[in-house]
Amino acid sequence: MRYLLAVLLVISGAAHAYRFGDGSIEIPEGFEGPVKEKMGRNGTMTAFKRPHETGKGALLQITAWEPDEQFSDLSTQRKKKLSKRYLLQFLGGIERRRDSFERDSVEFVRISGEPTAKVDWRGEVQGQSVHGVMYCLIVNSTIYSFQTQDLARFDGKYTAKAVDAFESVELDGR
Numbered sequence: 001m002r003y004l005l006a007v008l009l010v011i012s013g014a015a016h017a018y019r020f021g022d023g024s025i026e027i028p029e030g031f032e033g034p035v036k037e038k039m040g041r042n043g044t045m046t047a048f049k050r051p052h053e054t055g056k057g058a059l060l061q062i063t064a065w066e067p068d069e070q071f072s073d074l075s076t077q078r079k080k081k082l083s084k085r086y087l088l089q090f091l092g093g094i095e096r097r098r099d100s101f102e103r104d105s106v107e108f109v110r111i112s113g114e115p116t117a118k119v120d121w122r123g124e125v126q127g128q129s130v131h132g133v134m135y136c137l138i139v140n141s142t143i144y145s146f147q148t149q150d151l152a153r154f155d156g157k158y159t160a161k162a163v164d165a166f167e168s169v170e171l172d173g174r
Contacts, residue, residue, distance in 0.1 A: 020046060021064050022139040023112065023171040028161035031060050042066045050150075050158045058150035058158030059132075060165065063090070065143045072141075079138050080108055080115045087117040087136035090145045094132070098123030111137055112171035122152070131156065133163055139171055 033048035043065040050058040101123040116137040132149030148162035
């Protein structure tokens with residue numbers, strides 16, 4: 001019995017599911033949160049941080065935006081086009097707050113079967129090199145942005161965990 005309890009404690013501390021709008025995500029071990037923020041009347045942001053000894057940390061962020069425009073029965077091609085457009089708009093906010101900003105080409109992956117725009121980027125914040133990955137997908141009439149970033153000196157160790165979590169998101173009914 002004691003062994004079973006110890007195993008359950010280890011498993012429960014390794015990762016935990018977080019429920020958001022249209023799905024759930026397994027938050028990787030070491031990421032703390034959530035911290036939630038309302039973004040205007042149509043948006044919410046939820047963040048988790050994997051702290052470093054410096055006080056800074058790797059970010060895992062989920063943003064949900066419900067535009068006034070309703071999307072209904074979008075084709076795969078239309079979802080791809082819109083998710084890329086919104087991804088680049090959201091990424092523009094990151095770019096404006098970074099020095100020496102560079103990004104790769106937008107690619108498409110599937111998250112829980114849905115076409116999702118994805119881009120890797122690099123830049124500097126307060127003289128420190130950072131890198132990140134951003135995703136955008138449309139579910140029902142909600143636009144989701146998933147983002148991770150961290151200091152480049154950690155060689156993607158923690159952003160890779162966030163990327164794995166994003167690409168394993170389970171959307172309702174899919």
